[in-house]
Amino acid sequence: MSGKAFIPRDSLGAALDRLSKKIEVWVPAMSEEGRWGVEFLPYRPGMRPVLDRQSTLSPKRVVFPQMETLLRFEYIKDPDDPAKVKFRLDDGQEVKPQFVFGARPCDVRGFFTFDRVFTEGPFVDGYYRNRRASTLFATLVCGEGDAACFCSSVGSGPADQAGSDLWVTPVDGGYVVEALSERGREYVALLGDAPSELQEAAARKVQEEAAQQQVGDPDLVKSAPSFRGRFEDLDYWRSMVSQCLGCGVCTYVCPTCYCFTITDEGKDLKGERLRSWDSCMFAQYTSEASGHNPRPTKLERYRNRVGHKFSYFPEKYDGMIACCGCGRCIRSCPVSIDIRKVVQELKEKANACA
Amino acid sequence: MHAHNPYLPELATIQEVIQETHNIRTLRVTLDDAEKMRDFTFRPGQVGQLSVFGVGESTFVINSPPTRKDYLQFSVMRVGEVTQRIHQLNAGDQIGVRAPLGNGFRYEDMKGKDILFIGGGIGMAPLRTLLLYMIDNRSDYGDITVIYGARSPKDLCYLYEFEEWRAGNINLVLTVDAEFPGWNERVGFVPTVLKEEAPSPKNRLALVCGPPIMIKFVLFGLKELDFEDHQILSTLEKRMKCGIGICGRCNMGSKYVCLDGPVFSYSELREMVPEM
Numbered sequence: 311m312s313g314k315a316f317i318p319r320d321s322l323g324a325a326l327d328r329l330s331k332k333i334e335v336w337v338p339a340m341s342e343e344g345r346w347g348v349e350f351l352p353y354r355p356g357m358r359p360v361l362d363r364q365s366t367l368s369p370k371r372v373v374f375p376q377m378e379t380l381l382r383f384e385y386i387k388d389p390d391d392p393a394k395v396k397f398r399l400d401d402g403q404e405v406k407p408q409f410v411f412g413a414r415p416c417d418v419r420g421f422f423t424f425d426r427v428f429t430e431g432p433f434v435d436g437y438y439r440n441r442r443a444s445t446l447f448a449t450l451v452c453g454e455g456d457a458a459c460f461c462s463s464v465g466s467g468p469a470d471q472a473g474s475d476l477w478v479t480p481v482d483g484g485y486v487v488e489a490l491s492e493r494g495r496e497y498v499a500l501l502g503d504a505p506s507e508l509q510e511a512a513a514r515k516v517q518e519e520a521a522q523q524q525v526g527d528p529d530l531v532k533s534a535p536s537f538r539g540r541f542e543d544l545d546y547w548r549s550m551v552s553q554c555l556g557c558g559v560c561t562y563v564c565p566t567c568y569c570f571t572i573t574d575e576g577k578d579l580k581g582e583r584l585r586s587w588d589s590c591m592f593a594q595y596t597s598e599a600s601g602h603n604p605r606p607t608k609l610e611r612y613r614n615r616v617g618h619k620f621s622y623f624p625e626k627y628d629g630m631i632a633c634c635g636c637g638r639c640i641r642s643c644p645v646s647i648d649i650r651k652v653v654q655e656l657k658e659k660a661n662a663c664a
Numbered sequence: 665m666h667a668h669n670p671y672l673p674e675l676a677t678i679q680e681v682i683q684e685t686h687n688i689r690t691l692r693v694t695l696d697d698a699e700k701m702r703d704f705t706f707r708p709g710q711v712g713q714l715s716v717f718g719v720g721e722s723t724f725v726i727n728s729p730p731t732r733k734d735y736l737q738f739s740v741m742r743v744g745e746v747t748q749r750i751h752q753l754n755a756g757d758q759i760g761v762r763a764p765l766g767n768g769f770r771y772e773d774m775k776g777k778d779i780l781f782i783g784g785g786i787g788m789a790p791l792r793t794l795l796l797y798m799i800d801n802r803s804d805y806g807d808i809t810v811i812y813g814a815r816s817p818k819d820l821c822y823l824y825e826f827e828e829w830r831a832g833n834i835n836l837v838l839t840v841d842a843e844f845p846g847w848n849e850r851v852g853f854v855p856t857v858l859k860e861e862a863p864s865p866k867n868r869l870a871l872v873c874g875p876p877i878m879i880k881f882v883l884f885g886l887k888e889l890d891f892e893d894h895q896i897l898s899t900l901e902k903r904m905k906c907g908i909g910i911c912g913r914c915n916m917g918s919k920y921v922c923l924d925g926p927v928f929s930y931s932e933l934r935e936m937v938p939e940m
């Protein structure tokens with residue numbers, strides 16, 4: 311096994327058909343109602359992956375579904391006394407191996423934030439860990455990005471291989487696929503025949519060019535340590551969020567936003583405890599019984615979001631920024647709030663005041 | 665799911681329910697798995713997530729001490745959906761318990777010190793666990809003074825054990841906001857009573873828990889008495905879901921109340937982002 315394959319462009323469907331017979335495959339494709347644009351969907355024969363632009367939604371849901379069952383409970387009634395009820399609990403989780411074809415380096419990097427929180431703390435979230443461990447990523451070598459991309463600002467880049475099992479390089483006429491991990495190697499032969507020397511050389515060239523790309527300001531995160539000094543500068547935050555609608559789309563599309571809520575749902579004598587995506591941009595997120603809310607307005611909520619990604623997270627996890635630079639929050643924001651500008655000016659304005 | 669799933673509650677059975685006040689009930693529960701009940705360990709100040717299946721989970725301090733393990737005690741103030749349902753439960757009913765969670769008090773470091781407990785309303789719950797622990801290890805501590813206040817005598821919890829506290833050589837100062845027929849203890853707000861008592865800060869720790877407004881004025885009072893930040897401990901309350909540092913809800917800056925708290929010293933709080 312060479313560990314490399316070439317998929318001619320017009321055979322991509324056939325390659326994914328073969329692959330999907332062995333493993334559940336997810337590809338970026340136009341969502342059915344077109345509501346979200348391009349999102350990661352379970353591959354079905356005939357589906358056309360969209361690989362020429364970044365997906366609107368990241369593949370976050372492949373590993374961290376928008377809603378999932380944490381446990382099922384059943385009411386066991388005492389036949390002699392209908393008022394007496396006991397419970398039976400079941401936390402079984404079904405996990406299938408899955409293969410994400412056509413993620414981008416930023417998408418994969420997003421999961422590094424999750425990994426720290428869900429698998430490396432004093433408590434391990436088995437639901438996440440199991441699904442993460444059984445998911446492979448075949449990642450596209452990226453290009454110069456668009457006006458919202460800034461992966462190089464957060465320590466990544468268009469040729470960042472971290473976290474990927476296979477490497478997919480678009481070349482003339484198709485894709486050169488290359489295994490990066492042992493488990494990725496198992497799938498290479500299934501995807502196509504070995505590439506020609508010319509194709510390999512073309513792929514190398516694309517990769518080298520990608521590695522040269524500087525996507526976004528490399529000095530951006532140097533402003534992050536100014537966050538704490540800026541915390542109580544309410545004018546600053548007001549000016550940054552005055553237009554915010556509090557819609558929460560930035561958290562929804564974000565590959566690193568992981569906050570969730572837990573709710574119970576019951577029907578008849580059975581029910582489930584569910585975990586669903588939540589958003590720190592919503593008022594109810596922190597509101598308390600007394601009516602008190604530690605983050606009462608969008609100002610505190612947005613400040614917390616920026617702080618979490620660029621100050622609190624690095625403080626807790628040896629400098630790691632909880633942002634992968636994908637730019638989705640910028641692209642999706644109805645009022646065009648740009649997190650790069652917010653972070654950048656933490657420092658610039660601080661200097662101006664000093 | 666294999667190994668230990670931190671989201672999976674233990675089933676437990678309510679042994680006894682005590683109606684403390686018009687809106688506070690105390691539950692005494694035991695884990696159904698006798699072995700787990702026997703091996704259950706925790707420190708005063710740690711919390712549990714109680715589940716009413718079909719309604720949800722909420723956070724409550726385990727307010728019995730680790731020295732008394734016949735049952736785990738929780739006192740629940742009725743404020744919303746889950747607490748409302750908990751108030752409808754009776755002895756013999758089953759609930760779910762995820763515990764112990766959070767840091768708890770570092771009682772090892774308190775040995776040899778004088779202690780001042782200041783509690784308001786339901787805020788006495790997290791203090792009670794440590795207070796009883798200290799009564800059970802009385803010789804390890806110096807003077808123990810408790811200032812406990814509520815709106816009226818009807819709003820005080822644990823009335824039935826004040827005698828035991830006093831018998832445990834506790835200087836118990838009870839106060840209510842306004843005169844009340846038959847009330848022979850103090851009258852006045854907790855911060856005012858603190859001023860009157862004026863306990864010395866020398867070799868003393870102050871442990872404060874209660875409504876935010878009480879905490880605010882108690883802090884002023886303690887500062888006036890020359891307590892330093894590191895001598896003042898409090899338990900924070902934030903809305904919680906997972907209770908295990910993952911869901912992201914309960915943060916103050918990089919600290920999570922469910923993991924790093926709920927007990928913090930005022931010197932720690934000063935280091936944190938001011939987002940109370």
Ligand SMILES: Cc1cc2nc3c(=O)[nH]c(=O)nc-3n(C[C@H](O)[C@H](O)[C@H](O)COP(=O)(O)OP(=O)(O)OC[C@H]3O[C@@H](n4cnc5c(N)ncnc54)[C@H](O)[C@@H]3O)c2cc1C
Binds near residue numbers: 723748
């Ligand atoms: C560390 C800790 C220890 C606690 N210990 C106790 C205790 O010993 N006894 C006790 O009675 N209460 C305690 N609480 C508060 C208790 O958890 C909440 O009152 C309870 O979760 C409300 O649940 P509910 O479903 O009845 O309310 P909901 O129906 O969920 O909500 C009613 C209202 O309460 C708010 N709320 C929900 N959860 C909380 C929360 N955790 N804190 C503040 N407001 C909240 C909601 O925003 C809403 O406004 C503690 C909280 C924490 C964080």
Ligand code: FES
Binds near residue numbers: 907912922
């Ligand atoms: S309650 Fe989930 S992080 Fe604290």
